[in-house]
Amino acid sequence: MKVFKAILFAFVSIVIINASANEPEKECVPQSEMQAISQVFTQFSELSKAPFCNDGSANWQLLSSLMFMRKTQFSANMPQSKDELFSGKFAKDWYGYFAARLNRLEAAPECAKGIIAFVRPGIKTMHICPMTFTDRYSSVDRATVMMHEARHQDGFPHMTCTRGARKDVHKACDVNIADGGSYAVTTETYAQFAKYAEGVHPAIKTYSRSAAIIYADEAFENPVRINRSERLLALTKDGKFFSVDTQTGESKQLGNADAIGRIIRRGPHLVIFPEDKTKKAEYIFADGEGKIEQSPSDFVSEYNAQTPEQKSALVDYHIGGQWTAKVYKNSLTMVCDTRGPDISEIQIPDGKEAIGLSYPEGYARESFKIQLLTATGDVFDVNCENKKASVSLAATRLDQRYTRIYKANGVVVGLLDGKLHKLDGERSAPIVTAIDGMISEIVPQQSFEFFNQ
Template sequence: MNVLKKSLMVIISMVAVSATAQIGIGPQPTQPNQPASNDCIAQKDLQDIASHFSQFSNIAGKEFCNDNSQTWHLLSSMMFMKRTAFDSNMVKSKDDLFSGKFASDWYGYFIGRIDDISVVQSCPKGVIAYVQPMFGKTMSVCPAALTDSFSSLDRASVFMHEARHIDGYPHVTCSKGPRAGIQGACDTKISDTGSYAVTVETYAQLAKYAQGLSPALKAYAKSSSVVYADEAFENPVKINRTEQLMMLTADLNFNVMNTATLKVDKLGQAPTAGRIFKRAQHMVLIPTDRTQNARYVFARNEGEIKQSAGDMMTEYNAQPVAQKENLMDVHNGAQFTARIYKNSVKFTCDPKSPTTQDVNMPAGSIAAALIYPNGYDRAAKVAHITTETGDVFEIGCQGTTAYLKPSTLRLDQKYSRMYKVAGVTFGLNQNGDLFNVEPNRSTVLNLNLPSKVIEIAPFQSYEFFD
């Protein structure tokens, strides 16, 4: 793309807004349980791709193996679209998650709309690919999308999203919700079948009907589908779901509790103990053993995925252990993020900018954890942190300026965690006792679990997937 054209560029398609970058990612073809052939693309497949995308003609003379190059990531994503098989009978969901409108022949859909792929040098924060339908059928892909921290599964979903823009369907600025004020981050309603509807549908299809995908990748795709459905539409998307309280116990079991009946069911095992924070519908584990990486974690024995749980965790994982030990918790909202360290908080206050701001804890106060007495809300402008001594501070962003101040909230326990789930507020104190927290009292819950609760989080199940 020449400079002149670039200067005229309008970003029609903004797929990943940092906060929403949970769009996450998925499957890398290099997982040990997958056949090695996924690490090479056969010559006949390359020739087929080059017959449409002539830019690959010069490499179509022999097989192409994973060299972690941008070209590899592009080609392997197209192979993912060509090769992923789905169940023959893909039943629609009873809610808005899956209509099947984009279910057949993803690669055919893609090449029906995109003729050329251009890797651009840099993109604004949050943008991973875009098209400019007025200039033609070129899809521009940002370098951030072409690394190992993205997966072919995510790129396939992004490519389908961009292809849909060739038919029209520009985005709007979100007027409310988690992405309020973010340009190009919403469609009006999912029934319009625009690009974000394609995103929801492709992830839902992968989660429910893909053959040969690992359970962890399917779980990842499931959450991604729901995140887009929840965040990228002006009109609410109907999802039939149940919210329960997840409890991780010291014997490394994930359990869920029905908030009305207090009935507890075991879900699966955790790989290790640690702090868990929510990244929209995803759960991210910061292991107590700081030599281990922070990563996505799945509660139903789905296993793990390779991909990074976001830029903040990529940065964390690269730090020396002594530095890692200062990180106590993470708030992942769509409007702001906050990394809670013992003596300071690192904020991002502008969803469109990677700029961070550090605010120190008051002298003598050591931050311990985030609590969400009103529930974890990706649209929220404020959050609360507790200290080792049980004090509570409010944190947030006033415009794009971070602040930290004493909270008016008074708690009856030294809570290390608090969430409102399905209308009920639960608190976990520093001794591992779980409480039902009400305005003027709290009641300890005797759940007769075989081992202490060490972490809690909201946990949703969906009629279509679960």
Template sequence: MKILLVALGLFLGSIGSSAFAGDCVSQKEMAEIASNFSQFKKLSGKEYCYDGSQTSNLIATIMYMRKTAFAQDMKPSSDELFSGRFAQSWYNYFIGRINDLNVQSSCPKGVGAYVYGFGNTMYVCPMMLTDSFSSLDRASVFMHEARHIDGYPHITCSRGARKNLQGACDSRISDGGSYAVTVETYAQLAKYATDLHPALRAYAMASAVTYADEAFETPTRVNRQENLLLMAESRDLYLMDIGNAFRMKSQGQTPALGHIVPRAQHMILFPDDKSQTARYLFTKNAGEISQAAGDAVVEYNSKSPEERSRLVDLHIAAQWNAKIYTDRVTLACDPRSPSTSDLSFNGATPVGILYINGYTRTADINYVMTSTGTVYEFGCQNGRALLRPSSVKMDQKYKRIHKVGNTMMALTQDGYLYQINGSQASPVKTDIDGQIHEIAPRQSYQFLDGMN
């Protein structure tokens, strides 16, 4: 049986920590690595310098597993994100199960690596080994695959973000299968790696929670709080505690004014200045990572500023996505194929997605506001692309709507915040009234952030 790692667009793009040309691995290290992986024997007589090749990225990942330093005392989390049971030497765990890395020339969409239910070979897909992919992600994937050597095949989820995707789930995180390893390795990096860039730390944390949320049939317990992130015209960011009198806490600045597109627990910034590229956004001045935030962002960044300005909004679900352009929506409804469908707005002009039911990765349908104030529905229902006028009516042409818990929050075109209750919109007073540029849902996690 072939055991796939289903990445589904989460593991795409690169991180700044990937192997930089010029960094070298000592002769002594190479001899050690070659003693565990005979395929590197011919490289073992001398120092090895990274060159961005597939072999280079394999070796960089092995080095990442060998050398990443963690805190001495790694306490388990009070939820199910981190038990510490895979926290011993990652490298020793890995070489205890895998002794051959076989690079494939092609793999199906979304597949990063796999093993069979026999032998000690891990098959690595080319997507994983591009220079635009990080050793941090690869290390997590390699540990996941190694766990399969102990057994632990996947199941098909009957519910949730990965519903009906063959072999894309484990039953529950407490079983300690391969997705538990994925969650724990990311959580361990986020919380306990001693020398990790703050943006990578935030990226690892968001990845841990995303897998915890999406790759298990039985929901994983993650202690968290839902908040609203506000971006002011001054570029200041604030986290608003909806349940605590809308109290706001400073979160540093955004590198650019723009639109925030949620992608599971990650946030992607699409700058208003269309000469700038879209990229992951991190709060608290954590900085940036060089990684492209998925296929849709790679495509966007490859276009001219003028072409970029035609993308109005982007919705990223677990199994489908929608690119809202000025005149149409392009829907990718099949998670196993790159095919897309274009549907026309027939003269209406979309201005932005309204997450009336909240941003979820599981919903089939979402809503989009048009320039006349009418609302359309778009989505993928039973695998079929859909765009139609909606019966939903809003009292004004909102720029953004998000839900925080059960509370619907709306941003007006002129920068004011409202709470919507049924057909009633009540203003929420802030210190940046009239200066609110963007809002986005944002969770904080007890394990990493503590609570607000």
């Protein structure tokens, strides 16, 4: 028998949200709700004789996710975006949509790496993979997974991407967002939650916004039109975020940070590795949204379990669409295919000492090539093309020993001694800002018209 599996890949959702902040019922599902749910999902009939409270079980996770779909409040009006991010096609009644297509939720004992959930056509059972039950997943993540799988009951199989961050990944793309397939549902549910959910913690909304953007940018064969702009985010030594116009140097103060440190990107998400090694690496939000508690990835959890001394060994960390590189003082640990088992340990040639990664072409998830800055000023190419790890001396020459280099809003910016410089090959010119001498970290960040309207 030919079995078609509609699957959802986990490139993005390696995230958890503090569920207690956005779940409609704190710790128990009332009996009336249990009864309503078990009318469709009869597997819960036995449990519906009483309220069902959080016992940490898979049943709790499933029921709390269904409750999330039933109870999350959205704005009365949810206008569509001017671009292709949000059409509102799936906005009305998440639970009604889901329950009309699926009537059984089953925890799959195991799944292939990267797979979150799957359904089989014509069968109203959703199989949910173990990863989904970990604390890396929140209610909003699980709700988007459920909506995605429900959409497969209407057809809409995936394709292998031929371009972008998921190039050559089996069933990791849909053709067009306008077709309204499963990845469109994922994108739209995250976007809807980020823009229109009411009474939700702002950091969870920002998280959701970034998740919508990753799917929109990466899970479609034809690029999704999104109206966006880019700013350079600067973190000052006294823990304040500023946005800096790289063309004019004009700066605007945003929110505060709990710590200073190395900020890395996972798509639009920002994660800080604090200089104070007693602190944990975590998501950060630059506009004063506050925090979410969960770890952004397995590696971050691993890192946070280390001693301050062990943490100090890590210099930098790159997360690409399908590869990662951990930078240590004299070596790199590279995984050129995050779905495969191979890990490469590479010494930096000639015993050079790493300062950090450099992004003269901008941070791009689909690129397999970045650069490494060293204490002597030598620059190395760090490369995972064709799934082969290499670190080799680059042709790049710099006029000064920058600690960070990023391209943002069309300008290549270097950070040195708390000041910004506009780089042009081997020449540079200062970008004068009101926070000169105070800048400890920079990272480019995009903003999106739909969420800012």
